[in-house]
Amino acid sequence: MLSRRCREVTAxxxxxxxxxxxxMFRTMYVADGAGLAANQVGVDLRLFVYDCPDDDGIRHVGHLVNPVLELPDPxxxxxxxxxxxxLSVxxxxxxVPRTDRAVVRGFDEDGSPLVIEGTGYFARCLQHETDHLNGQTYLDRLSKRDRKDALRQMEDRRADVFARRALKAAELGR
Incomplete structure (x- = not known):
């Protein structure tokens, strides 16, 4: 499911x-993530949630349905x-190279239009999560050598990551 474009939300x-x-917010917090796309939890819909600071330390929390990423002119x-x-790796x-600014247009859960603009780390998060909904992970943006290195890191650290997630889930009563 992570390698194909997700379906638009219609309801x-x-x-x-x-x-x-x-x-999705609970799952993201258990995993200590800054964002989570629906296809990361097995749901084929264009939706992501985020709780992510920008480079000025301002915390951005929300969700976006049917997002469309607009990058600045080259x-x-x-x-x-x-x-x-x-969280999937x-x-x-x-x-990973990303632009320092990003604008994403979409909707909230009630269908009201949203325009979210991010800079720095928050712009990276918006681009990363939109990539997921388009069927890409950050691994797809890496050279073959860097991708192998990332997969090796994951293999070496996966058990520790899952153990931390299990502890956090227990603490949060999940």
């Missing part, structure tokens, strides 16, 4: 959509290589 304002968003954007991890971090 807004439903108890099921609200429950999915709540569950002449006005800066690409930054910074380390990125992924537990324990691995690699430098």
């Amino acid at each position: 807004f304002g439903t108890p099921e959509l609200s429950a999915l968003i709540d569950d 002449g006005s954007r800066r690409l930054l290589d910074d380390f990125e991890g992924c 537990p324990g691995a971090t690699m430098a």
